[in-house]
Amino acid sequence: MLPILQGRAGLASRTLGASSWTIVLVAVVCLAAGLLRAAPSQDRDAGGHRAPTVALERGRTIFVLNHCHFCHGEDLTRATMGAANLSVSPLVGGDVDGNAIGAIVRAGLPNLQTAMPSYAELTASEIVDLARYIHYLRQQARHRALATAASAPAGDAALGQRYFAANCRSCHSAAKALTGIARNKYDSATLRTRILRPGPAAPADGVAVSAGQAAHLRLLENYTMENVQDLVAYLSGIR
């Protein structure tokens, strides 16, 4: 009996030892995670993540100090209190440098159920900064939504061709761009990536955004999942 007991005791001891280490390890990890969560991050504050450029940070300052994020969400996707989801709002999608956003922001929406306030004191340049920041947030949000969608519908090449003709051909001539695509023989995933955002993931100070990249960012703001899939289907078929 005794050896068995000793053996069991020994096993228990070893098991306990392993459990203790596991507990200590888990505790350390949890503590570290807690500290990381509690510690103020260098790149974010109560208004969200800092913007990647000085100009966009000016816009973020206006966005946060006028408490836009409380209703529209700091990344535009988590709108609350009945506010519009600006990541998919057609008005924002059609705006250029605040020409549509500015009118709403200045006048407010007093007839809305809980009345969006009027920000009549914002200057013209502040409206431009604010609008550009909203567009930046929207581009990030649309890219996340379109690039990480769990399921995407099958594309329709004919509709893709039609979309291409209406929105892409002014820059991408069929002869040049399409033969390039055919030559490179991108797979569907690569095509998708390049359609969504051929430029860098975020702008940077001192790095100019080309006209082509700017045009793609405008498209990105307004793509539907179907548009992207149709384009992929159309361009994949060109060989």
Add this chain to the structure above:
Amino acid sequence: MLSRRDLGRLLVGAPFSAWACQRRPAVTTVAGVVFGVETFSFHDLPPSGDPQLIPTIIGNLKALGIAECEIMSGHIEPFASVMTGWWVQSRRSPDFPKLREEAREWRLNVSMDYYRNIRRQFEDAGLRIHLYNVNFNETFTDAERDRTFEAARALGAEGFSSSTVLSEARRLVPFVERHKMFVAMHNHNNLTDPDQFATPASFETALAISPLFHVTLDIGHFTAGNNDAVAFIRQHHDRIINIHVRDRKRNNGPNRPFGQGDTPIREVLRLIRDNRYPIRCYLEYEYGSFRFSLDEVKTCFQYCKDALA
């Protein structure tokens, strides 16, 4: 000289009296004015249903040194308040009917112990939920209204603060009477919809409907709607349960840090202090800032203390 019966009562009753004294929540006053917090002020809380949500609110109240709050239903119920139908825009979502039904099912089936447990957490910390903030609306069924009143009682709330509308207030009459619990109507500043609470007239209409209807006067929204908060409080102080203290500009202007808008915060606080109106003053932080909510609510509270000094 005490009879044996009196002595017996004393011996039996003393521990309960001592317990009751210990459990009696503190009241935070500044110059005789009672302060609380509308929990909407805490913008960086864990999401609805997160187990850390209530402990975080309790921690924030303790850090502020403020003993009572008006707690939003979204901070009590394990789902976002957008699922409860107040915002008309949110009802247009194709997902809304299903989400609304889920919220209703939860309300109708949850044990009252769920609410009592939250109450106990507050009371154990020496705090209290004074008002339950539920935005009653036409998507509530009668059974749901009944359960919501029972929930408020289980939370220890004395009544409701509610962003609601006049048409819903009329539906609430039998419920306030049956549960003997008040509803304080909270205003915004939509001046075009006569069903909304935004003007003195809209409040007066509700006050005439039931003696159990009262007012949560949001002095910031009231000012943004170009109304006179001081005059309204002078006239209706006996029907005002609490005010939401925030600072907005007139003409539907934005929220601003306390002292930078057009809202007569100092005048209102001094009016309540000088007349000893039993109106509670609940801080509501909604202006923009890069600082986290707790720091800003502290700043708001300090502004009020300075105004009453």
